[in-house]
Amino acid sequence: MKKSLFYLLALYWVAFASLAEAGTIVGKAKVQGKQDHQNIVVYVEGATGDYQPPAKRPELNHINLSFQPSVLAVLKGTLVDFPNSDPVFHSAFSISPSNPFDLGLYQKGREKFVHFKNQGVVEVFCHIHSHMHAYILVLDNPYFAVTDQEGGFTIANVPDGAYTLKAWLNPSVVISKPVSVQGKQTVNLDFTLVAER
Secondary structure, three states, rough: OEEEEEEEEHHHHHHHHHHHHEEEEEEEEOOOOOOOOOOOEEEEEEEOOOOOOOOOOOOOEEEEEEEEEEEEEOOOOOEEEEEEOOOOOOOEEEOOOOOOOOOOOOOOOOEEEEEOOOOEEEEEEOOOOOEEEEEEEEEEOOOEOOOOOEEEEEEEEEEEEEEEEEEEEOOEEEEEEEEOOOOOOEEEOOOOEOOOO
């Protein structure tokens, strides 16, 4: 019993010390020539660890015949809810190789979910409404953010290390920059992306 308690305390202090030394990455990711810079996913590549998905499930909702949000970033292993808030039937699906799914037909008030087990880009459509489209980025660590309208992002609690920071607009427009995090410092890094014409 004493041994178990000792190991638990040791693990707690290791985790606490790691978090205490964690840094923050902030900045702006903007699309050249655009006024609205939201929905760019900025994420850290190269961080390793045993990460647990969040207790609160993220949502990709059906609202006004559109998927909202249109871009969602989640940790690998996360369950994502797909509620239908529209007064019509929807049928969300994806044929993306990493996480294919088909939720079938369901009406307002119903909620289905998908377990995203594999890392990758998931393109989501609706069988009934062909104009509906969204992206889900399934990432292998929790150090990511989605930009606001001004392009701002904050990625907190990043452990010490040298990484690659990526800004993702769509599968064809992704740019990378090296980033190094040390101690409790805040690192500022900006991106300018050029959208496809």
